[in-house]
Amino acid sequence: MIKHYFISTLRGIKFHPFYSLISILGLSVGLASCLLIFSYWAFEKSFDNFHSDSEKIYRIYQEKSLENGGSSFSARIYSKAGEELRNSFSNTESVLRIHKAGQNTSIKAGENLIAQDGIIGAETTFFDFFDFSFIAGSEEQWKNTPQAIILTKSLSEKLFGETNPINRSLIINGVYGIYQENGYQEFKNYTVAGVIEDLPSNTHLDFSALISLNLYPNPDQEFSNWGPDFYTYVKIPSSNQASEFKASLKAIEEKGFPESGISFHAMPLEEIHLKSNLINEFKANGSEPVLFLLAALAFLILVIAACNYINFATARVILRNKEIGVRKIFWAGKRHLFNQLFFEAIFINIIALGSAVLLIILINPLLIKITSIDLLQQLLYSTSWSVKVGILALAIIFSGIYPAWLVSKGSFRSITSKSQIQLRIQRPLVIFQFAISIFVIGFTLLIASQLRFMKNSNSGLDLEKTLVLAGPSVESEGVNLEERMNSFQNALLANSKIIGLTSANFIPGKLIRGQAEGYVRKIGSPEEEANTYSFTQIDENFISQFKIEILAGRDFDVQRNEKRSIIINEEAVRLLGFNSPEEAIGEKIHYRVNSTPEIIGVVKNFHQFSLQQAYQPIIFELRDQPDLFVFIKYKEASEDVLLSEMKDYWNSSFPENPFSYYFLDDFYNQQYQRDENFFQVFQIFSSLAILVASLGFFGLTYFLASSKIKEIGVRKTLGAGFTDITKILGKGTFGSLLFAGIFSIPFLYLLGNKWLENYAFQTKITFWILSAPVILFSFLSITLILIQSFRSYLINPIASLQEGSNDTLQR
Numbered sequence: 001m002i003k004h005y006f007i008s009t010l011r012g013i014k015f016h017p018f019y020s021l022i023s024i025l026g027l028s029v030g031l032a033s034c035l036l037i038f039s040y041w042a043f044e045k046s047f048d049n050f051h052s053d054s055e056k057i058y059r060i061y062q063e064k065s066l067e068n069g070g071s072s073f074s075a076r077i078y079s080k081a082g083e084e085l086r087n088s089f090s091n092t093e094s095v096l097r098i099h100k101a102g103q104n105t106s107i108k109a110g111e112n113l114i115a116q117d118g119i120i121g122a123e124t125t126f127f128d129f130f131d132f133s134f135i136a137g138s139e140e141q142w143k144n145t146p147q148a149i150i151l152t153k154s155l156s157e158k159l160f161g162e163t164n165p166i167n168r169s170l171i172i173n174g175v176y177g178i179y180q181e182n183g184y185q186e187f188k189n190y191t192v193a194g195v196i197e198d199l200p201s202n203t204h205l206d207f208s209a210l211i212s213l214n215l216y217p218n219p220d221q222e223f224s225n226w227g228p229d230f231y232t233y234v235k236i237p238s239s240n241q242a243s244e245f246k247a248s249l250k251a252i253e254e255k256g257f258p259e260s261g262i263s264f265h266a267m268p269l270e271e272i273h274l275k276s277n278l279i280n281e282f283k284a285n286g287s288e289p290v291l292f293l294l295a296a297l298a299f300l301i302l303v304i305a306a307c308n309y310i311n312f313a314t315a316r317v318i319l320r321n322k323e324i325g326v327r328k329i330f331w332a333g334k335r336h337l338f339n340q341l342f343f344e345a346i347f348i349n350i351i352a353l354g355s356a357v358l359l360i361i362l363i364n365p366l367l368i369k370i371t372s373i374d375l376l377q378q379l380l381y382s383t384s385w386s387v388k389v390g391i392l393a394l395a396i397i398f399s400g401i402y403p404a405w406l407v408s409k410g411s412f413r414s415i416t417s418k419s420q421i422q423l424r425i426q427r428p429l430v431i432f433q434f435a436i437s438i439f440v441i442g443f444t445l446l447i448a449s450q451l452r453f454m455k456n457s458n459s460g461l462d463l464e465k466t467l468v469l470a471g472p473s474v475e476s477e478g479v480n481l482e483e484r485m486n487s488f489q490n491a492l493l494a495n496s497k498i499i500g501l502t503s504a505n506f507i508p509g510k511l512i513r514g515q516a517e518g519y520v521r522k523i524g525s526p527e528e529e530a531n532t533y534s535f536t537q538i539d540e541n542f543i544s545q546f547k548i549e550i551l552a553g554r555d556f557d558v559q560r561n562e563k564r565s566i567i568i569n570e571e572a573v574r575l576l577g578f579n580s581p582e583e584a585i586g587e588k589i590h591y592r593v594n595s596t597p598e599i600i601g602v603v604k605n606f607h608q609f610s611l612q613q614a615y616q617p618i619i620f621e622l623r624d625q626p627d628l629f630v631f632i633k634y635k636e637a638s639e640d641v642l643l644s645e646m647k648d649y650w651n652s653s654f655p656e657n658p659f660s661y662y663f664l665d666d667f668y669n670q671q672y673q674r675d676e677n678f679f680q681v682f683q684i685f686s687s688l689a690i691l692v693a694s695l696g697f698f699g700l701t702y703f704l705a706s707s708k709i710k711e712i713g714v715r716k717t718l719g720a721g722f723t724d725i726t727k728i729l730g731k732g733t734f735g736s737l738l739f740a741g742i743f744s745i746p747f748l749y750l751l752g753n754k755w756l757e758n759y760a761f762q763t764k765i766t767f768w769i770l771s772a773p774v775i776l777f778s779f780l781s782i783t784l785i786l787i788q789s790f791r792s793y794l795i796n797p798i799a800s801l802q803e804g805s806n807d808t809l810q811r
Contacts, residue, residue: 018402018699022312022698023352025692027349028355031356034098034298036367040373040375046202047273057233058242061276072279074279077230078228078231080257087654088255091236096122101119108474113658116716122212132199132510136166143417147191148190153198166192170187170191204285212464289755289758300436301688305395305399307429308695311429311696312699427576430697431736438774438777439744443748443751444745446756452602454761457761461508466665469642503539505538505627512608530590532617545631553600565598569606572619575617586600612671616756686729697784711728712797737781745774
């Protein structure tokens, strides 16, 4: 029997190649989209679940209540919280504290000197939590070696090539040190105790080197001076004790942080990537709403493809009425007819699955370029078979059940009733496809509009033609860095290609390391009203060089004593409780220990981060020579020559420091890369959805033209023109588009606004965004009708009348 069904299916494909091709192509696109997006889903859900005890590990994060009734959330917390968890609570198996080292760090191995970010310090319990594979060395060697460091494979190769780095010495500048009687002593000399594989892409951690924090004789005492600067992880004995563990965090708040407005929460390790977008994250995390949006899009594409198959299958019932009638005459029962048509759906879907794999192979290089994820490999080796089989089964059920049921339940007379079939199922499915297409086009336009809004909005800073140099971090014996920096800057200013120069201890687009939490407030205000502020140091030229608008007061003046003066931005004015920038001028605030500086200026808010985040309250201090970043404003068309000259200046001024530079506008715009990648991915799959819907609509107009061959031939013989044929084939289309628009636009508006809530600064959902999808898809639909009408118009009426009895359409 199965052999018979198989032959019958092949015969149907042979005699109706056009409908079969569109059905297979649509199902192929739907299956490919679902498989790819759910492979991406599996990848996003796999973050950090490869660690052996991942279900028992939690990261503690901190909430700080604000005066305005809101809260700020940070992934980094005070070291004291980790100390209390380790020493005072029995429901914690192990505690780990991780610290990110400072900026502008450099590593020297022999004569090889490089600038290197991504260095972290961790307690020796690190590998009790995280399973990273050693290539050389071991965890025990890292624990037992003084001032030990572990390198990732790529960093090891950069420093030592193919040679074995174990027990080799490194000089690292700008990471850790300790205050002693003779001042601050930096830990510079480290020993390589291990090399691990490069971190997998599905972890929330991000580092290139791991220093053991056992270099401090009394870590708890030392760390207590560092403020809320630690990523703190806790492993509990069993995941069943999670509620008991979370309750213990309340006790820590009451014991160590009474009346501070600080509270602690626990987040499961496996949920960090998709559910945590806090201040001070290791790196940008994913977004669960975006993941659900892509999954919904994949599901809709599959539904559209299934609708196409249902439309064509029910249409072909009319063409197969003789076959079905004969089968019924020869005692084919309902079960036999159902089995035959359902088997056809299974076979067509299996063919479509093979085509989907080919499509995935073709599109995978483009997706790798956009997402940096090999989704084909993820599909083959990481996505569970239950997901893959489930998607195929879903496609079979969606596409096969209704046509098989329709044929098996009906009588010969009902099967041949064209109007019943078309009105009962085809028209609602067409409206549904139109509605999805309009929604997808509208959402694509909304994403593009938001991305364009963010990139074109004024950041409040002049970022163009600005080169950034990472400041020197290596102090050689007998060398005064401050004098060298003065000499270097004077050499730069003497260059005619340079039009401005300034320096600061922060860079736009990156978190400001200085965080004042819980003590900054107006003089006379209670401590409970203190909020969290970013603070940093700039020179006297920073505000003018970046064209930041001064709303009240003045800029820093090196001719005055500005040690007790600060400049704040509008957001800081608001949080401090002043009614206007002018009101803040001349006022003093509680700032550092025994320090009450005067506000001498207020600058307009600028976007330190992308427009996805709200304005940051910032306090600026004057420093004669901030040394973390040097910003160079240069003339047009002089980049290559200027870089060569600056490198010479740098090497002569700071021979022991690596020359590291980048362009500020490129660095700042990296914040939008994730949004751009999402837009490109959504654009690809939305285009596929529209393609499938368009193919389905074109196939239906083709079927309509085929079924009306005689009518069109007669009308042409009686003098009907091209317009008359277009009216016949386009009948009901405008009504379907109207219903689809009424159905989809409210969903587009509501879900669009919901998506925009992820951004602090949003574009508006304009009338154009709501109306353009209807106009664009109407234009596409009309174009398809005109193509089919023109094709029908060119056919000889005599040939139409002769061939009409066979329900064929030939030129």
